[in-house]
Amino acid sequence: MAYQKIVKAIPAKKRESLSDKLVDFLLKSKKEDKMPSDLANTILSQWQRGSLTTEAGLAALLEAAVLLEPEKTMEFLEQEPQLADVAKALKK
Amino acid sequence: MVKFGIEFRPHEAYWKTIYYAIQAEKRGFNNLWITDHYNNRNVYVTLTAAALYTKKIVFGPGVTNPYLINPVVTAQSIASLNELAPGRVVLGIGAGDKTTLDSIGLEMEKPLTAVVETIEIFRRMLEGKSVTFEGEVFKTKGTKFNFKTKEKIPVYVGAQGPKMLETAGKIGDGVLINASHPKDVDYAVDCIKKGVSETGKKLTDVDVTAYTSFSVHESPEKATEAAVPVVAFITAGSPNVVLERHGIDLKKADKIRGALKTGDFGQAFGSVSKEMIEAFSVCGTPDMCIEQTNRLLKAGISQFVVGSPIGTNVRKSIDLISEKIIPHFKK
Numbered sequence: 418m419a420y421q422k423i424v425k426a427i428p429a430k431k432r433e434s435l436s437d438k439l440v441d442f443l444l445k446s447k448k449e450d451k452m453p454s455d456l457a458n459t460i461l462s463q464w465q466r467g468s469l470t471t472e473a474g475l476a477a478l479l480e481a482a483v484l485l486e487p488e489k490t491m492e493f494l495e496q497e498p499q500l501a502d503v504a505k506a507l508k509k
Numbered sequence: 510m511v512k513f514g515i516e517f518r519p520h521e522a523y524w525k526t527i528y529y530a531i532q533a534e535k536r537g538f539n540n541l542w543i544t545d546h547y548n549n550r551n552v553y554v555t556l557t558a559a560a561l562y563t564k565k566i567v568f569g570p571g572v573t574n575p576y577l578i579n580p581v582v583t584a585q586s587i588a589s590l591n592e593l594a595p596g597r598v599v600l601g602i603g604a605g606d607k608t609t610l611d612s613i614g615l616e617m618e619k620p621l622t623a624v625v626e627t628i629e630i631f632r633r634m635l636e637g638k639s640v641t642f643e644g645e646v647f648k649t650k651g652t653k654f655n656f657k658t659k660e661k662i663p664v665y666v667g668a669q670g671p672k673m674l675e676t677a678g679k680i681g682d683g684v685l686i687n688a689s690h691p692k693d694v695d696y697a698v699d700c701i702k703k704g705v706s707e708t709g710k711k712l713t714d715v716d717v718t719a720y721t722s723f724s725v726h727e728s729p730e731k732a733t734e735a736a737v738p739v740v741a742f743i744t745a746g747s748p749n750v751v752l753e754r755h756g757i758d759l760k761k762a763d764k765i766r767g768a769l770k771t772g773d774f775g776q777a778f779g780s781v782s783k784e785m786i787e788a789f790s791v792c793g794t795p796d797m798c799i800e801q802t803n804r805l806l807k808a809g810i811s812q813f814v815v816g817s818p819i820g821t822n823v824r825k826s827i828d829l830i831s832e833k834i835i836p837h838f839k840k
Contacts, residue, residue: 440528440824441824444525444528444823444824445822449521449522449524449525450522452522452524454524457522457523457524458524460524460528461524461527461528461531461562462562464528464531464532464562465531465562465563467535
């Protein structure tokens with residue numbers, strides 16, 4: 418639920434590039450075992466439906482990225498214009 | 510029209526393999542092949558997940574073998590998968606890999622006979638009949654499913670040697686060959702043709718499918734870099750007759766074999782030559798890959814399978830193949 422709220426702050430024009438970056442983090446991650454299977458299944462369903470750039474899709478990706486690659490994810494969000502607020506919300 | 514397939518070895522978490530499977534379907538691939546090795550994720554679990562998350566792509570084990578999994582269980586698994594995804598399932602069956610079978614104490618007894626008998630049992634089981642079979646390797650006594658099976662499921666035979674290739678042409682709906690170079694396809698197609706002609710079929714009745722070691726990148730150097738480890742293993746595993754067919758120095762191949770055995774990957778990968786890359790991979794920029802793919806098509810394949818490593822970044826490489834290579838052949 419918290420992630421659903423956080424992703425509302427993501428500007429529409431940033432959604433596609435953020436989704437792409439988060440997917441990249443997840444697929445390259447060596448910490449596969451940290452991915453809960455229900456979250457993985459949600460991401461796969463969203464991907465199949467072409468919904469990874471929707472709020473629900475981004476919320477799932479963000480939650481997974483924070484679990485698997487917290488440092489990379491935070492670093493990216495902090496450096497990316499218009500996404501710093503998302504990083505702050507995640508830190509809270 | 511040529512079909513494009515993609516092969517995955519489920520050595521990563523299931524969700525990564527399935528992510529790529531969904532991507533491959535979205536990007537226009539026709540076939541998905543999942544390898545069957547006991548030390549990776551289970552092939553049928555992976556295929557079940559693929560069935561649930563895709564809608565069009567045709568898929569199957571590529572390839573399973575009759576020693577590790579009894580033919581009756583293979584028939585059961587494939588028939589069950591076909592309930593999940595009717596009309597999208599195929600069986601890829603081969604003799605297996607001797608080294609792997611040795612490691613689990615399984616003897617590769619009469620490989621050609623074992624594959625032929627497996628296909629016979631498989632087809633009869635899928636017809637819903639009670640199967641009593643007295644083979645040289647396998648026997649069944651009144652074996653029958655307690656559920657209905659729907660339709661004929663195509664069988665692809667994984668083949669390398671001349672007899673298996675000929676048999677594959679004779680009894681297979683498709684043949685799976687490990688080949689990235691026209692010389693290997695030429696050789697295989699000649700053998701397949703012999704089998705095909707014995708049964709009154711045409712070569713076009715058989716889906717001649719080439720599993721390639723594929724690596725694409727906008728930078729040819731990066732494409733090659735990704736291909737080198739795979740080519741080193743292929744070179745080490747190739748019989749001398751195949752190495753000689755490509756003019757590869759046998760001593761250099763021995764050097765790679767020795768280095769891989771001792772775990773000296775630096776030495777092994779460093780010994781991979783340009784000739785080896787050319788012989789055992791489809792590798793380079795999209796344009797270079799189109800040219801090499803064309804040569805394989807002209808040699809007689811009808812399905813081109815993009816296999817490991819695919820590229821330095823699998824997701825980006827699938828997109829690149831979809832944007833720049835597949836459209837060239839679907840015009």
